[in-house]
Amino acid sequence: MSSVLVVHATKYGSTRQVAQAIAKRLSSAGFDVDVRAAADSGDVSKYSAVVLGTALYFFMWRGDAHRFVRRNRAALTSVPLALFGLGPIEDKAEQWAGARANLEKGLAKHPWLKPSAITVFGGRVEPSALRFPDNNPAFRGMTPTDLRDFQAIDAWADTLPEALGIG
Numbered sequence: 078m079s080s081v082l083v084v085h086a087t088k089y090g091s092t093r094q095v096a097q098a099i100a101k102r103l104s105s106a107g108f109d110v111d112v113r114a115a116a117d118s119g120d121v122s123k124y125s126a127v128v129l130g131t132a133l134y135f136f137m138w139r140g141d142a143h144r145f146v147r148r149n150r151a152a153l154t155s156v157p158l159a160l161f162g163l164g165p166i167e168d169k170a171e172q173w174a175g176a177r178a179n180l181e182k183g184l185a186k187h188p189w190l191k192p193s194a195i196t197v198f199g200g201r202v203e204p205s206a207l208r209f210p211d212n213n214p215a216f217r218g219m220t221p222t223d224l225r226d227f228q229a230i231d232a233w234a235d236t237l238p239e240a241l242g243i244g
C-alpha cells in the first residue's frame with residue numbers, strides 16, 4: 078500500500094488541523110498516512126509521497142518548514158511532494174495573490190524542490206490566543222476569523238494521489 082507523510086509547520090495549530098483533514102481524506106481513500114510536525118518528521122525516505130503545509134507569517138514560511146526541506150533534501154529528490162500554505166485571513170484577491178506569491182518565494186529558496194501540486198488555503202486567527210510578538214494591536218483587535226474551507230481542502234486532497242503519482 079502507498080504511504081503518505083503529511084507534515085505541518087504551525088504556530089497556533091490551524092495548519093496542523095488542515096494537515097489532519099488531508100490525512101483523514103487520504104486515509105479514507107486507502108492510503109497509509111502519518112501526520113508529523115516538521116520539526117519531528119522522522120524518516121521521509123520510507124514514504125511514497127509527502128505533503129508539506131506551512132503557515133505564512135510576515136510573508137514567509139515557518140522556519141521549521143524550511144529546515145524540514147533542507148534536512149530531507151536527499152529523500153525529497155526522489156519522493157514526490159505536494160505543498161500547501163495558510164493563509165489569507167481576509168477574503169480579498171490581493172491577500173490570496175500575496176499568499177501565493179509568498180509561498181512561491183519560500184519555495185524559490187530550494188530551487189531543486191519541484192512540488193507536484195501547490196495551493197493556498199485560507200487561515201485562522203484567534204486574536205485572544207496570540208502571543209508576543211503577534212499580539213500587537215493590529216492583530217489583537219481583529220474579529221476571530223477562520224477562512225479555512227474544509228470542503229476545498231478535501232477536494233484538493235482528492236487530487237493528490239494522481240498529482241503525486243501514487244493513485
Ligand SMILES: Cc1cc2nc3c(=O)[nH]c(=O)nc-3n(C[C@H](O)[C@H](O)[C@H](O)COP(=O)(O)O)c2cc1C
Nearest residue numbers: 087088089090091092132134135136163164200201
Ligand atoms: C502575526 C501574524 C502574521 C501573519 N502574516 C501572514 C502573511 O504574511 N501572509 C498570510 O497569508 N497570512 C499571514 N497570517 C495569517 C496566518 O498565516 C494564519 O493565521 C494561519 O492560519 C496561521 O497558522 P497556524 O495556526 O498554523 O499558526 C499572519 C497571522 C498573524 C497572526
